[in-house]
Amino acid sequence: MDSTVDSVGTDAAPAARAVGVWKVYGTGAAEVVALRDVDVDIASHRFTAIMGPSGSGKSTLMHCLAGLDSVTRGEVWVGGTRLTGLSDAGLTRLRRRQIGFVFQQFNLLPTLTAEENILLPLAIAGRKPDAAWVRTVVNAVDLAPRLKHRPAELSGGQQQRVACARALITRPDVIFADEPTGNLDSRSGTEILGFLRESVRRYGQTIVMVTHDPNAAAYADRVVFLLDGRIVRELFEPTAERIFEQLRHLEPELATGAG
Numbered sequence: 001m002d003s004t005v006d007s008v009g010t011d012a013a014p015a016a017r018a019v020g021v022w023k024v025y026g027t028g029a030a031e032v033v034a035l036r037d038v039d040v041d042i043a044s045h046r047f048t049a050i051m052g053p054s055g056s057g058k059s060t061l062m063h064c065l066a067g068l069d070s071v072t073r074g075e076v077w078v079g080g081t082r083l084t085g086l087s088d089a090g091l092t093r094l095r096r097r098q099i100g101f102v103f104q105q106f107n108l109l110p111t112l113t114a115e116e117n118i119l120l121p122l123a124i125a126g127r128k129p130d131a132a133w134v135r136t137v138v139n140a141v142d143l144a145p146r147l148k149h150r151p152a153e154l155s156g157g158q159q160q161r162v163a164c165a166r167a168l169i170t171r172p173d174v175i176f177a178d179e180p181t182g183n184l185d186s187r188s189g190t191e192i193l194g195f196l197r198e199s200v201r202r203y204g205q206t207i208v209m210v211t212h213d214p215n216a217a218a219y220a221d222r223v224v225f226l227l228d229g230r231i232v233r234e235l236f237e238p239t240a241e242r243i244f245e246q247l248r249h250l251e252p253e254l255a256t257g258a259g
């Protein structure tokens with residue numbers, strides 16, 4: 001495990017925060033409380049993983065932190081901006097400028113080349129690419145020979161590397177990665193996790209990743225565990241073994257299966 005980052009504590013202001021966040025879906029008999037009074041600070045220049053059993057609220061928390069979903073009560077901040085209360089246009093602007101996304105399904109535009117996909121967030125924001133930074137990012141994901149290829153001509157791992165480069169190209173306050181290795185074989189998954197880890201260490205990127213996989217979460221500086229909409233534990237400088245141990249307490253059926 002790369003431990004060049006001193007992962008416990010940082011002087012920088014959090015890159016994102018949830019303060020007393022509740023998320024309730026539906027009403028009456030159909031009501032589901034997905035988040036219950038969640039407080040979390042996402043440290044800047046750190047890699048944070050969110051774990052927990054299915055239905056515990058991981059995706060909901062990520063979507064609320066990223067401004068993709070509204071909260072029922074409480075506040076969400078990204079950088080110095082309070083998301084709660086922003087108009088739809090304001091939220092869209094903030095997502096474009098301050099947030100990057102990596103999805104399980106890659107979500108590349110099929111008609112664009114790898115290079116065009118990578119540069120798309122800059123094009124949408126009307127920003128000129130910084131040639132040196134583009135080169136750095138493309139080399140970091142080892143895609144230089146594939147830039148003119150379309151997604152259908154790339155392997156899953158290569159497509160996810162394009163998606164990572166696209167997320168990094170604007171140097172956002174936070175990159176949110178939703179099961180980024182969920183659709184990849186283990187070798188490609190390891191490459192992606194190595195790249196995410198490196199982007200924190202070398203470029204000071206902030207990353208939040210939802211994952212079910214203890215081996216993936218072990219790349220993070222910190223793992224936050226959700227259960228039934230609440231944050232119940234956290235681990236700093238985690239190992240896969242310690243993460244698995246925590247999950248065994250949260251998921252009794254996993255313990256039975258493992259025993």
Ligand SMILES: Nc1ncnc2c1ncn2[C@@H]1O[C@H](COP(=O)(O)OP(=O)(O)OP(=O)(O)O)[C@@H](O)[C@H]1O
Binds near residue numbers: 052055
């Ligand atoms: N749009 C929605 N409408 C109603 N209920 C929802 C909606 N989205 C999520 N939920 C419910 O909120 C709870 C939390 O869901 P969420 O998807 O955040 O969990 P998760 O931990 O990401 O699960 P998984 O690991 O299975 O993806 C679940 O009970 C889920 O059924």
